[in-house]
Amino acid sequence: MNAQAAKSVGIVGFGKMGQIRAQALEEDGRATVVKIFDPLPIDAPKYPVAASAQEIINDPEIGSIFICGVNDANMPLTQAALRAGKHVFCEKPPAFNAAQVREIMEVERACGKVLMYGFNHRHHGGVRKMKDVIASGVYGRVLWMRGRYGKSVDENYLHTWRADSARAGGGILLDQGIHMLDLFLHMGDVPFDEVHAFVSSRYWNIPGIEDNVFAIMRNRDTGIEVSFHSTMTQWRHLFSLEVFLERGYLVLNGLKTSSGTYGEEQLSIAKNRSIAPAACWENEEKLHFRVDTSWRSEAEHFMDAVTLGMPVTYGTSEQALEVMSLIDRIYENDHRIGDDLHEKLQVVGE
Template sequence: MYKVGIIGYGVMGKTRNTAITEIKRGKVIAISEPNIGADFEGIPNVSHEEIINHPELDVIIVCTPNFLNKDLTIRALNAGKHVFCEKPPAFTGADIEEIKIAEANSGKILMYGFNHRHHDSVLHMKRLIDSNEYGKVLWLRGRYGKSVTADYFNQWRAKKELAGGGILMDQGIHMLDLFLFLSGDFDIVKAEVSNLYWHMDVEDNAFVILKESATGKVASLHSTMSQWRHLFSLEIFLEKGYMVLNGLITSTMSYGEETLSVAKNRSTAPAATWQDEVITKYVNNNSWRYEMDHFFDAIDKNQPVTIGNSDDALKLMRIIDKVYEQKDF
């Protein structure tokens, strides 16, 4: 059983600890969180430095505000620890290139917490797409929005130097990652990034169009914090059908039920007759356990991470680089 240290013991740190406990493959023996006392439920609370240099730890999980992710990941890898880091992996693609050097030199496992990839609904979509039963992906559309309260101004997420960006870095990054996971890479990026309502130094809306020039495949994303309600919607249209995922299971269920609709198009163009739509409602969120199992499997077998590795992170952050290059505020 691996001995684990968690840097950042807020909601995500506790969520990771719960998943590790449930799958019985590790034990958290130290945490580092400035906002609680000397220990938490019997787990010693020490400094970041003590976690990184802890002689007994095999694994370090990074669940900190965004601006700390890159530095802590590199330091933990250099200290000979396996590392699991929450999103965003860093602020830029160049940051990821630095991290990859530390990863290669360490010989340790590095995985990033793009948790949405591990939802049962998304994994089912991935299997169907990879089977080629529905033909190639033609286009994708993703909407990911939420409402924020007035105290958002006082949170670290509202400060560019701490968050790296606004709603795109917070939520939209997940949808972009799903585009890459489910359909492959894109080489053309067009975007409009605005702060029309909240007037902060980070964006409150991002409209992104992606295209793969070789195939013509297109994806569109709208990530927003002026939605005034929580919303998650991912639509994928293929040559022989479609997949529509609405809602996402979370602890508060604020995004509604997680419902996947899949159908085949058995008609001849230009007619459009949709038959045999299959609707599946997901009631359990197994993603946290799946994700930790994938991480520990890679360590056990000394094999590369296949879902959420540093190559995935680099592709994603290069797209985000291109989006932010086009913002005009």
């Protein structure tokens, strides 16, 4: 496939995420969305509508496919598109567990096409700045991290596919928590081989759909420790990522989104102080990120890979495997988890 063919894009799943991806591709300017598909009717479609996902996969004029549908379709559609010789961008989660990601990677290696997963949080301005500061070494090595990512849902949630464990694969951990876990792996640059967790569904009581996850994790070699909470019973939207290093700290509160529900994206950076009082807030440098450029940046990253042959560095299948392995560990290491989630993990892993 030449670079020109790769610029012809089909999008499978044209709900909110499919529309966001189409807009980002238009802003990048190198791709043309030539066909879209969604199982639900599309109001006033801007692009030609296919009769099925398979029509897009089989279309010889389409070189790249964006998969933006329901979680349970991610794995089979990714494999089918790769086998059809397409470059693939797929939303998270890549699959329901690490074993399934390994199956996808086998197809990826056999087909030799670009495969990238949608972990757009790595592309947020505040997150990129945090990674740059850590990589500079100015503040020394990472000691520990803490992350909270939560939202409020109402009874309408019960009537969506996200409340169906067979289609969603899990609850808040696969919905939102996966992004925070990916950021821990990104910032710490190490896996977490010791995991203790509490996974519960005590408010919405949806079988197989957790509404809270509390976890502590550690990398035995570096000693980096992590505290993590993902929730949909917080009754407000909140994002907070804290990274404490030997000689300073980085605290990102808020996340710039189109809805504005997570507040302002503000990064506080400061060197540590050895003379009390340590908490001198006026000594912090505060950076504000008022525009969400993550979607455009992610589209650019994918198009660089398919048109210029540049390597995917954010959203690789290896990174997807790392985060899904960590999710497996969280589910497995919760001693209070319901039988339904245990059975789900065992069945999909067979």
